[in-house]
Amino acid sequence: DAGVIQSPRHEVTEMGQEVTLRCKPISGHNSLFWYRQTMMRGLELLIYFNNNVPIDDSGMPEDRFSAKMPNASFSTLKIQPSEPRDSAVYFCASSTGQGLTFFGQGTRLTVV
Amino acid sequence: GDSVTQMEGPVTLSEEAFLTINCTYTATGYPSLFWYVQYPGEGLQLLLKATKADDKGSNKGFEATYRKETTSFHLEKGSVQVSDSAVYFCALSDLRNAGNMLTFGGGTRLMVKP
Numbered sequence: 127d128a129g130v131i132q133s134p135r136h137e138v139t140e141m142g143q144e145v146t147l148r149c150k151p152i153s154g155h156n157s158l159f160w161y162r163q164t165m166m167r168g169l170e171l172l173i174y175f176n177n178n179v180p181i182d183d184s185g186m187p188e189d190r191f192s193a194k195m196p197n198a199s200f201s202t203l204k205i206q207p208s209e210p211r212d213s214a215v216y217f218c219a220s221s222t223g224q225g226l227t228f229f230g231q232g233t234r235l236t237v238v
Numbered sequence: 239g240d241s242v243t244q245m246e247g248p249v250t251l252s253e254e255a256f257l258t259i260n261c262t263y264t265a266t267g268y269p270s271l272f273w274y275v276q277y278p279g280e281g282l283q284l285l286l287k288a289t290k291a292d293d294k295g296s297n298k299g300f301e302a303t304y305r306k307e308t309t310s311f312h313l314e315k316g317s318v319q320v321s322d323s324a325v326y327f328c329a330l331s332d333l334r335n336a337g338n339m340l341t342f343g344g345g346t347r348l349m350v351k352p
Binding site: 130 | 274340345
């Protein structure tokens, strides 16, 4: 298995633009997580899905952030409009029902 | 709610030194405990895990024992290498919760000098 696949690996965009981050979880995993990592705040859970249904989105910073999981093999995290303070590394992770969570390589977002 | 506390870094050691990174947790249920490692520019990778009290997880020379009486899961390695330089995260997960969400500590950066 190729693991959790995220795209793009790097994204540089201008303030105000829409940004879409993509994730393909490991086949057969029923949970998917979006995390954000910054030097100041460390690793933050933004939202997670179980069987494609959002379970907890309390970590989503504000309405500019939205996440979808239309099917078991794909999820997106969208920021509209983007701001410089959104600059971070965004990780997608997927999990089996046995508590083993696997992370993607991350998307490094820079908003200028 | 559940929480994980790790010693703050950075931890700087010479090659072949003994490593301990402290981790304590607070949980209402019966969590599983994990150590993840993040190498520069990469995502987090599972290093080891323990699912019940007194279990010892081990991998790549690293070990951690699930101590329920002290609510701890300290990471140890007898002889570190330069290649062990990374950020280490302690985490817990209550398998009774849907989705097996992980609660992470703040991470501890390890720097090993030759």
